[in-house]
Amino acid sequence: MDLVDVLGRLAAKDAGGYQPGSPRATEPTALAALALLAHGREAEARPLLDWLASFQSGDGGIGIWNEQPTPGWPTGWAILAWTAAEQSAIADANDARARQRAIDYILSIKGSRIEWIEHSGHDTTIIGWPWVDGTHSWLEPTAMNVLALKHAGLGDHPRTREGVRLLQDRLLSTGGCNYGNTVVFRQQLKPQLEPTGLCLVALAGEPDASGRVAKSIDYLQRELTASTATISLCYGLLGLAAQGHPPAMADAWLTAACRRTLTRDPSTYKLALVALAALGTACPLIHMSAPLEQAT
Numbered sequence: 001m002d003l004v005d006v007l008g009r010l011a012a013k014d015a016g017g018y019q020p021g022s023p024r025a026t027e028p029t030a031l032a033a034l035a036l037l038a039h040g041r042e043a044e045a046r047p048l049l050d051w052l053a054s055f056q057s058g059d060g061g062i063g064i065w066n067e068q069p070t071p072g073w074p075t076g077w078a079i080l081a082w083t084a085a086e087q088s089a090i091a092d093a094n095d096a097r098a099r100q101r102a103i104d105y106i107l108s109i110k111g112s113r114i115e116w117i118e119h120s121g122h123d124t125t126i127i128g129w130p131w132v133d134g135t136h137s138w139l140e141p142t143a144m145n146v147l148a149l150k151h152a153g154l155g156d157h158p159r160t161r162e163g164v165r166l167l168q169d170r171l172l173s174t175g176g177c178n179y180g181n182t183v184v185f186r187q188q189l190k191p192q193l194e195p196t197g198l199c200l201v202a203l204a205g206e207p208d209a210s211g212r213v214a215k216s217i218d219y220l221q222r223e224l225t226a227s228t229a230t231i232s233l234c235y236g237l238l239g240l241a242a243q244g245h246p247p248a249m250a251d252a253w254l255t256a257a258c259r260r261t262l263t264r265d266p267s268t269y270k271l272a273l274v275a276l277a278a279l280g281t282a283c284p285l286i287h288m289s290a291p292l293e294q295a296t
Contacts, residue, residue, distance in 0.1 A: 001255040001278060003039070005262065006271045010036055011044035015268045016051070024051065025065040028269035030077035034084055035275035038284050042090045049085050052078045053098045060105030071132045072109070073141045075102050076148035083151050084284050103152055106145050107159055111137025121183025127159075128166035138180035139170045139195055143202040147285065150202075164206055167199050168213075175215025191219055193228065197235030201285055204242035217243050230257045234273035241277075242286040254278055
């Protein structure tokens with residue numbers, strides 16, 4: 001895998017979008033900063049961290065991109081990047097201030113509680129995080145913020161613990177998870193690779209009383225192959241690594257995905273995920289995912 005090329009592209013001045021040439025956006029920029037920091041290219045991560053801080057709104061949240069300052073669902077990714085920066089040689093007091101404001105922001109955001117009905121599938125009374133403030137809690141934004149709070153030393157915070165409960169509840173009884181719902185019109189939905197992988201990273205170190213995490217590991221092990229799309233492959237491999245089951249073929253699969261991505265769609269988002277997944281169990285998303293003592 002040509003990680004030198006990948007990392008060079010992540011550090012490029014015109015990088016940071018979901019597609020080549022698209023405007024810089026929060027999620028790919030934060031993931032790129034994490035990848036550069038994790039691979040020891042700290043100076044190249046500095047401009048990305050500074051961009052995130054410049055885009056932070058007065059309430060501490062960070063929107064999607066310059067022309068869409070709300071909703072603030074990507075804020076958790078920025079928290080992860082700033083926390084990694086604080087632990088690096090480029091630690092900056094501005095990173096700490098921006099991170100704390102962002103933490104305060106995500107702690108202020110709650111998904112709406114809906115009265116539970118018999119055929120709703122998941123427990124609609126558990127409060128996690130929504131895509132848009134004031135709407136129902138969903139799996140992916142909850143997983144992002146659970147990861148961010150754990151990494152920030154708030155693994156025991158009540159919001160983190162309830163977020164973990166939501167993630168556990170949204171796992172399908174047969175393993176894996178969809179994007180938030182479990183049952184629609186009394187039919188269980190099919191699992192998807194990307195949210196399953198992200199959920200398993202966020203649930204690393206958590207008890208598996210229901211056995212659904214084990215079934216989710218089995219699902220990823222069955223479904224991931226060399227031809228799996230890059231984003232799904234990266235999240236799936238990260239989920240397996242976080243749960244202590246990195247596939248023997250992970251490097252070969254990532255090398256194939258990296259070649260396809262560099263040829264067809266070398267977006268910052270995909271390349272950052274490749275660079276992070278290439279670290280395996282050393283990926284900072286995995287290292288930070290186990291429950292931690294609450295920060296003082």
